[in-house]
Structure formats: C-alpha cells, structure tokens
Amino acid sequence: MMRYDQLIHEGPRQSSPSLLQLASVSATVFCAVFGIGYTFSGGLVENYATTRPVQTQPAALILPKAVRYAGVSQGPQVESREARTALHAAATGTVNRDSTLQRPKVDPKKTVLIGVAADSGCGKSTFMRRLTGIFGGGKPTPLGGGFGTGGWETNTLVSDKTTVMCLDDYHLNDRAGRKVTGLTALDQRENNFDLMFEQMSSLKRGETIAKPIYNHVNGTLDTPEEIAPASIMIIEGLHPLLDDRVAGLLDFSIYLDISDRVKFAWKIQRDMAERGWALEDIKKDIEKRKPDFDKYVAPQRAKADMVIEVLPSRLAPPKDETAPLEYLRVRLIQKTTTKHFDPVYLIEKGSSVTWKPCGDNLQCEYPGLQLAYYTEEYMGHPAEVLEMDGVIHNLKEGLYVEKFLHNTGAKEFGELTQELLKGQNSPGGDNGTGFMQTLAALKIREIYERATGEKA
Numbered sequence: 001m002m003r004y005d006q007l008i009h010e011g012p013r014q015s016s017p018s019l020l021q022l023a024s025v026s027a028t029v030f031c032a033v034f035g036i037g038y039t040f041s042g043g044l045v046e047n048y049a050t051t052r053p054v055q056t057q058p059a060a061l062i063l064p065k066a067v068r069y070a071g072v073s074q075g076p077q078v079e080s081r082e083a084r085t086a087l088h089a090a091a092t093g094t095v096n097r098d099s100t101l102q103r104p105k106v107d108p109k110k111t112v113l114i115g116v117a118a119d120s121g122c123g124k125s126t127f128m129r130r131l132t133g134i135f136g137g138g139k140p141t142p143l144g145g146g147f148g149t150g151g152w153e154t155n156t157l158v159s160d161k162t163t164v165m166c167l168d169d170y171h172l173n174d175r176a177g178r179k180v181t182g183l184t185a186l187d188q189r190e191n192n193f194d195l196m197f198e199q200m201s202s203l204k205r206g207e208t209i210a211k212p213i214y215n216h217v218n219g220t221l222d223t224p225e226e227i228a229p230a231s232i233m234i235i236e237g238l239h240p241l242l243d244d245r246v247a248g249l250l251d252f253s254i255y256l257d258i259s260d261r262v263k264f265a266w267k268i269q270r271d272m273a274e275r276g277w278a279l280e281d282i283k284k285d286i287e288k289r290k291p292d293f294d295k296y297v298a299p300q301r302a303k304a305d306m307v308i309e310v311l312p313s314r315l316a317p318p319k320d321e322t323a324p325l326e327y328l329r330v331r332l333i334q335k336t337t338t339k340h341f342d343p344v345y346l347i348e349k350g351s352s353v354t355w356k357p358c359g360d361n362l363q364c365e366y367p368g369l370q371l372a373y374y375t376e377e378y379m380g381h382p383a384e385v386l387e388m389d390g391v392i393h394n395l396k397e398g399l400y401v402e403k404f405l406h407n408t409g410a411k412e413f414g415e416l417t418q419e420l421l422k423g424q425n426s427p428g429g430d431n432g433t434g435f436m437q438t439l440a441a442l443k444i445r446e447i448y449e450r451a452t453g454e455k456a
C-alpha cells in the first residue's frame with residue numbers, strides 16, 4: 001500500500017499484467033502484497049509497513065457503497081476480497097477511467113459543490129438517492145459501472161448531471177493501518193484534508209482529478225479513479241466541513257443530525273438484519289466511535305447551512321429506552337444568512353406556528369401529524385425551523401400540507417408531493433425524514449439554478 005499522494009503522482013505499486021497473467025494470479029499471492037502507511041508519533045506522521053488486512057466480516061454481507069446508493073446489484077461476489085481488489089487494481093493500470101461516461105465538458109462557473117455531513121449509518125445513501133433524483137438525467141450508477149460489470153470497487157455515483165463522491169476515499173490509512181495507529185477513521189489525523197482541498201479546488205476550476213479510493217469491502221486503498229467536473233458535485237461523508245479550506249469551497253452544506261437513540265435503531269436495522277452483526281457488537285461499535293464522533297463530526301453542525309435533526313417522536317414517544325422506535329420528530333434547521341437560499345416556511349414568514357392538519361383534507365391515523373415553524377438561535381446563528389412529527393399516511397394528501405408551505409423550491413404547486421410519492425417506498429418515505437430530505441433536495445436544485453443561472 002502507498003500514501004495517496006504517491007498513488008496519484010507516482011502511480012500505484014501494482015504491476016499491469018496481461019489478462020492471461022491475471023487469470024493465473026492467486027489470492028495467496030495478493031494477501032502477501034506489502035503496503036506503506038502512516039503512524040503517528042508525537043504529532044508527526046511516520047511510515048510503517050503492513051500487509052493487506054484480514055477481513056472479519058463475511059464478504060457477502062457487505063455491499064459496496066455505490067451499489068447501496070444506486071440500489072443496483074453488482075452480481076455475485078468473488079470469494080476473496082483481496083484477490084478481487086488486486087485483480088482490479090492491476091487490470092486497470094494507474095488510474096481507473098470510465099470511458100463510457102459521455103458528458104459535455106462543464107463550464108466551471110456553472111458548477112456547484114455541495115457538502116453532506118453525517119456519521120456512518122445515518123441515511124446518507126437514502127438522502128443521496130432523493131437528491132440526485134431531483135436533478136433527473138437518469139438513475140445514478142457507480143462510476144465505471146461498478147465491480148461485477150467490468151468496473152472497479154467504487155464509492156462514486158454518477159448521473160448525467162451529478163457526481164457524488166464519498167469522503168471516506170480520503171482516509172489516510174487502510175483498515176490495517178488504522179489498527180497500527182490506533183486511531184479511528186473519524187479522527188482528523190486519519191484523513192488527508194490537504195489532498196481533499198487540492199482536489200476539490202481542482203474540480204471547481206474545471207480540472208479532472210485522480211481521486212483515491214477507500215475500498216470498504218476490503219478495507220484497502222485502491223487504484224485511484226478519474227473524476228471529471230460535473231454540474232452538481234456532492235461530497236458526502238464524515239468531514240466535509242471540518243477543514244475550513246474545504247468548507248470554504250462549498251456552495252451549500254447539510255448536516256444529517258441523527259440522535260443517538262435513532263442512530264442505534266437504524267444501525268440495528270442495518271447491521272443486524274442486513275449484515276449479521278450481534279446487538280452487543282453494534283453497541284460496542286457506537287460506543288467506540290462516540291468520543292471521536294463528538295470531537296470531529298458533531299461540531300460541523302455549527303458550520304452547516306442546513307441541519308436535518310432526527311429525534312424520537314413526541315406525539316408517540318417510545319415506551320422506554322429499549323422499545324422499537326416507530327415514530328420520529330424531524331427538524332429542518334435553516335440558517336437565514338446563506339447566499340442563494342431562502343428558508344422554507346409555514347403559513348407566515350417569521351411567525352411561530354404549530355399545526356395539526358388532520359381533518360377533512362388530511363386523514364390521520366395513529367399517531368397523527370403535527371407540523372411546526374419557528375425561529376431560533378442555532379449554535380450561535382439565526383435560524384428558521386420547520387418541524388414535522390408523525391406520518392402522512394396517504395402521501396397524496398401531502399398536497400394539503402404543501403399548500404401552506406412557502407419557498408419550497410418546487411417549480412410548480414404539487415411538485416413536492418410528487419417527489420414525496422416517488423420516494424414513498426424509501427426509508428422514512430411517509431415521515432419527516434423523507435419530507436425534509438425532499439425539501440432539502442428541492443432547495444439544492446434552486447441554489448444550483450440561482451448560483452449558475454442554469455436550468456436544472
């Protein structure tokens with residue numbers, strides 16, 4: 001393994017064998033491939049050598065991120081992940097390039113860079129599907145098609161207009177390397193912010209970059225991939241706002257603030273049901289991450305232009321700490337001072353409203369629906385907050401709620417409801433998470449149009 005800057009400027013330490021040679025390479029050989037990483041000593045970074053990491057999770061239980069975003073299948077998984085990664089890295093040379101991606105060159109003045117910050121397992125993939133869906137241009141797919149369709153293991157998703165990049169790709173060390181440093185991936189020192197800044201600046205100038213890849217399946221740093229500028233570029237991950245230089249490049253930023261109780265429920269759902277983890281392991285994982293999460297991730301809330309805060313319901317609170325979390329209260333916290341952005345409001349701007357729309361126009365079953373709108377000081381910034389607790393059982397009746405909302409970013413009345421209906425089968429489709437994420441997506445489209453003067 002090499003450092004990212006070495007990977008990019010000197011090329012990876014991988015040979016480029018012929019297909020015949022590749023066919024004869026065994027997993028055993030690749031498991032012995034050496035890499036160079038970093039370790040920390042008194043604040044200084046030192047090199048160390050490590051072999052490729054050993055997987056602790058069964059291969060079939062972890063899906064590559066881009067596959068989860070796009071909701072597509074990449075075909076059967078090969079038994080040895082080490083072998084798969086090495087085969088691909090070797091087969092694709094120094095930089096993975098998607099030669100099928102036909103996009104007209106974009107004018108750098110007509111692009112926006114959006115940051116989405118959240119902890120792992122907090123619904124970024126779900127939000128990305130809603131957000132990219134608003135821009136049309138076809139369903140986003142993994143860059144290069146993804147592994148299994150002739151591509152490589154990637155975290156990057158592309159459509160005609162959008163490119164979603166995952167900041168995990170800027171991890172400084174691979175999984176084995178982090179075991180040596182003893183630091184978590186959330187730690188500032190485990191991420192290459194210099195390179196992140198350099199590359200995001202290049203994209204904003206209209207230049208193509210060779211972005212590193214952190215392979216979540218193997219826990220390895222793979223051959224970089226070529227990323228060309230797109231009209232709407234989204235960086236999502238743990239730290240889009242931590243480094244002031246990177247934060248300064250963003251046209252708009254969102255923080256998904258999932259309260260501990262909700263995060264735990266979602267992690268159980270995903271890691272127990274989909275990945276076969278034990279409950280105790282999930283608890284331990286959350287606890288292990290918590291100090292660094294509080295130190296490096298959570299403070300970004302103060303810098304975000306918009307925060308989507310997800311809390312247990314007050315209309316139908318869980319019976320106790322261990323009861324399943326069926327209903328949610330979601331707050332859309334909107335800073336009032338952001339360029340190109342006018343907060344969504346309910347009924348009258350600047351007022352304070354609590355509204356239960358249940359009645360002739362909107363049928364409610366348990367637990368019902370409550371909306372609220374008010375202003376508040378959020379982490380030292382003036383903000384307008386739209387709040388939703390409960391669910392909209394019949395999403396078509398969302399039209400009645402839409403009637404009382406203003407500055408939604410919809411191009412015509414009814415578009416918000418249409419988008420809610422499109423996402424009704426996604427997680428949170430009938431509650432405030434789906435509702436606020438859809439509003440956020442419409443607002444981002446509006447920001448793109450205002451900032452660039454282009455129609456999305």
Ligand SMILES: Nc1ncnc2c1ncn2[C@@H]1O[C@H](COP(=O)(O)OP(=O)(O)OP(=O)(O)O)[C@@H](O)[C@H]1O
Pocket residue numbers: 065068118119120121122123124125126127266267269270427428429433434
């Ligand atoms: N609004 C929601 N309501 C209920 N469950 C949700 C919601 N959003 C996400 N989830 C669930 O939470 C889990 C994690 O979601 P998702 O994979 O989108 O998170 P992520 O932030 O992309 O995670 P990672 O960074 O680890 O890839 C999934 O099981 C998903 O179904």
Ligand SMILES: O=C(CO)[C@H](O)[C@H](O)COP(=O)(O)O
Pocket residue numbers: 119120168171175185186215216217219237238
């Ligand atoms: O926080 C994370 C994702 O946002 C991951 O923990 C981090 O990227 C390390 O990945 P892995 O656990 O697959 O080695």
